[in-house]
Amino acid sequence: MSCVAYRRHLHQIPELDNRLPETVEYVKSILEPLGGKVFTPITGSVCVYFDAGKWDTVAFRADLDALPVQEETSLPFASAHPGIMHACGHDGHTAMMLTLAEYTAAHLAELPRNVLFLFQPSEETTGGAKKLCEAGVLERYRVRRIFGVHLWPGLPVGEVYSRPGPMMARSSEVTVTVEGKSVHLSRAAEGRDALTAGIEFLQRAYDMMDSLPSGEPRVLRFGKMVSGSVRNAVSGHTVLEGSLRTYREDIFRFCRQQLQDIGKSLAAETGCAVSVNLSEGYPAVWNHEELYAKLCAQLGADAPHLLEAPALAAEDFSFYQQFTPGVFFFLGVGKTAELHAPDFSFDDEAVLPAGVEFLKKLLLLP
Numbered sequence: 001m002s003c004v005a006y007r008r009h010l011h012q013i014p015e016l017d018n019r020l021p022e023t024v025e026y027v028k029s030i031l032e033p034l035g036g037k038v039f040t041p042i043t044g045s046v047c048v049y050f051d052a053g054k055w056d057t058v059a060f061r062a063d064l065d066a067l068p069v070q071e072e073t074s075l076p077f078a079s080a081h082p083g084i085m086h087a088c089g090h091d092g093h094t095a096m097m098l099t100l101a102e103y104t105a106a107h108l109a110e111l112p113r114n115v116l117f118l119f120q121p122s123e124e125t126t127g128g129a130k131k132l133c134e135a136g137v138l139e140r141y142r143v144r145r146i147f148g149v150h151l152w153p154g155l156p157v158g159e160v161y162s163r164p165g166p167m168m169a170r171s172s173e174v175t176v177t178v179e180g181k182s183v184h185l186s187r188a189a190e191g192r193d194a195l196t197a198g199i200e201f202l203q204r205a206y207d208m209m210d211s212l213p214s215g216e217p218r219v220l221r222f223g224k225m226v227s228g229s230v231r232n233a234v235s236g237h238t239v240l241e242g243s244l245r246t247y248r249e250d251i252f253r254f255c256r257q258q259l260q261d262i263g264k265s266l267a268a269e270t271g272c273a274v275s276v277n278l279s280e281g282y283p284a285v286w287n288h289e290e291l292y293a294k295l296c297a298q299l300g301a302d303a304p305h306l307l308e309a310p311a312l313a314a315e316d317f318s319f320y321q322q323f324t325p326g327v328f329f330f331l332g333v334g335k336t337a338e339l340h341a342p343d344f345s346f347d348d349e350a351v352l353p354a355g356v357e358f359l360k361k362l363l364l365l366p
Helices: 003-012 021-034 090-106 128-134 185-190 194-210 249-270 289-302 348-363
Strands: 037-039 046-050 057-063 114-120 143-152 160-162 165-168 170-179 219-227 237-246 273-278 285-287 326-332
Touching: 003 021, 003 090, 003 348, 021 037, 021 046, 021 090, 046 090, 057 090, 057 348, 090 114, 090 143, 090 348, 114 128, 143 348, 160 348, 170 194, 170 219, 170 249, 194 219, 194 237, 194 249, 237 249, 249 273, 285 289, 285 326, 289 326, 289 348, 326 348
Parallel strands: 057 114, 057 143, 143 326
Antiparallel strands: 037 046, 046 114, 160 326, 165 285, 170 237, 170 273, 219 237
16 A cells, blocks of 8 residues: 555544554554564554664654544545544654555665654653653664654645754643632722733733743743633632743743742732643754754755744654654645644645655665
8 A cells, every 4th residue: 555545544543642542453454564573662652663683773753643623624535533633644644654664674684774663642642752762662772863754834745844953842831820819899809800910920921921032932822711700700710821832941941930930929919829830841843963964964965955943833753852863854735724723634645755755765874
């Protein structure tokens, strides 16, 4: 079967998080006949190791999980699972890596390294990459470089882009909880207004972000705010939910401390209890500069195009880069709906074979 056929089958059976029984069974059905060592180090994962008799190993990663999105593409191979869709291209990522695994098995004697494929769960939720790393897979198989690819709207169809250093953002989910005192509006002065305190927190947080140097890419936005219970009572409870994205860890730590300080100041001023919680999130995708330069020199005219600026989106491929040198790539899908949209799709016949050909070149790098 072709990578296009793989993608279209996977697109029909999307599953969430690490609950991926159909997806795992399908991936295993393709990998097991290839002769590599197939194993499952964490729930929802499939790995295959091809021993070429070399000392070190190159790894390739694909993500298996989908999104809780109702598909609106009208494709003949649309999702058969209501409310779940491969709206982020993971079906394409997996299809390309399955095809590359087939190529690996057929050309093992020609390869400069052993090869490990990591088909991971939970990229969209809890960071399956981190769990795979903690399982010791990279160390056990002496992985000394790792590559991953993501389909990317807005870039030319079938063209590969990347950059040294920062590629995607360090992310953290921000939850601010304000506990005040609810009273009837006729006695407003006796209450502690959690709604007003929440609004003030948001404004001070945005002002803090705006005060950072203009050359430092970052974003903080709150997309959800819930407060109060009725129109004629002072709000006693407010929750703000948002996301913080930066590239440098020192900037992230600075912003986190500033948000905590804003919360403490508001609590002192308003009498409300203010709790500011930031999730661990994902590190920044930071492409290994030396490996990036080396592969560009070796690929020559086939090197990836230079991505002018990093993306403020986040990706758990970054966890692998904490353990071993890695480079992440974007594969252009042209003018499509944005990622995570219910109508996201792409020309798989034009995109996926081009991606596989690029991945083959990475596989063969000395």
